[in-house]
Amino acid sequence: MELSQTVSDVATWSVDLVPLIVGAVVLVAIFGLLVAILVVLVRAQKRSLAPEEVKQAIQHAEERARSIVAEAHAAAREARLEIEKERVRALNEDQQATARFVDAYTLKLDKVVQELSYGLEKEHMRVTSKFVEGLQSIEERVAHNAGEAKQSMDSFTNQSSALFERLAVEIENVERGIQHLALALQEAAANEADRNADIVRREMQKIGKDTAASVTEVARGLDKVLRDSVEGEFTRISNELSQYRAARMNLVDERILSLIEETTEIVLQKKLSMQDQADLVYRSLEDAKERGVFV
């Protein structure tokens, strides 16, 4: 009984203590909250209460920023300097390479021009020599043809002489025949008186006709030979002259233009001064302008 009474008392006591404990806990919590608020307030009050520090921090930050910007500027300037130096160096190298190339090119060009001039001069001499040889060949042909013509004329003269000799012989023969006939007639007349006079006249007429026919035939033959020979010679000589003229014209047509061009080129390159060449250029340009080339 006593034990149960004791337990009952303790339980009652415990129940009575609960509100006290709860209250104490609440108080502690409230106190803690107040302390926390106080701390927050104190801290907040501390920040707003230190403007000098804030100002110093801002100044410090600005100085840092300026320092960084200055460093960036310096770095950028150094980088640009490096780039420009590199660019100048590359330009110098390009310039030197270009100069070397131009020198080599100029040297080669001069060499080519010299070779070209030498080649042109050589070609000009070769062509001129060929042209002169052509003309000499034609002259030789003409001389040869002239010799042949002379031989033909000599032959013609010889033939003519032979024909004239033949004619003279024929005429002498006729004269001798006539004389012989006259003698015969005289004799016949003495012997036969007028008996055979008619027969004699007829014979004389016949002999006269035959003689005239013979002489005419010889003369015609001579005329034909003369005419044929002369006409033939003239035709041949005319043909030779035509061929000579045609050959000479062909030579002129084929070679003279290039001869003039090549000669002009060589002569102008070597003989004309720079001012003369410039005057030719101006003249060409003025002609082109008048023709409306630049419109």
Place this chain on the structure above:
Amino acid sequence: MLVQIISIMLRNTFTTDELVERVTLLRMYYSAVLFGSKREASLSDVLSGSCSDDTLQALQLWQQQLSEAGLQPITVYEGLDSIEQEIGGLPTVTLSLPIKFSQAHLRTFGEWFRANVQPNILLSVRTDPRMAGGCGVVWDHVFHDLSLKHHIAQHREELIAEFDKQTHGL
């Protein structure tokens, strides 16, 4: 501004080769003066040995006229890339000549073209000894043979007739 700079450059420059060379040299000079160690150097200090005396004098004239026009070196330097591009668009005539003429003669040829064809034209000069005399011109994509050789070919019949007359006694 670019037009003003190019106009000054063209006053004493008549061929594309000259213009390209001079712009390159001007870039070298400005690079040395603006970004290198030669800040007070003159054109002859920087470019002596890199170009002829005529070219150096032409660049000195550019420098003087650019300065008179109020154009600062850095302004001109920054415009050089664009100027090089603009040069490609300028009117150009190709002139083939029988010999290599002096700069003075090329200048007079350029003046003729600017007086008679276009005021800002540039010459692109070639040398062709086969022309003998006169010249050849490429204008508006068409080649015009104005050479003595062409002139001889044009008067072929007259020349042959004259030669025939002169050599009739052969």
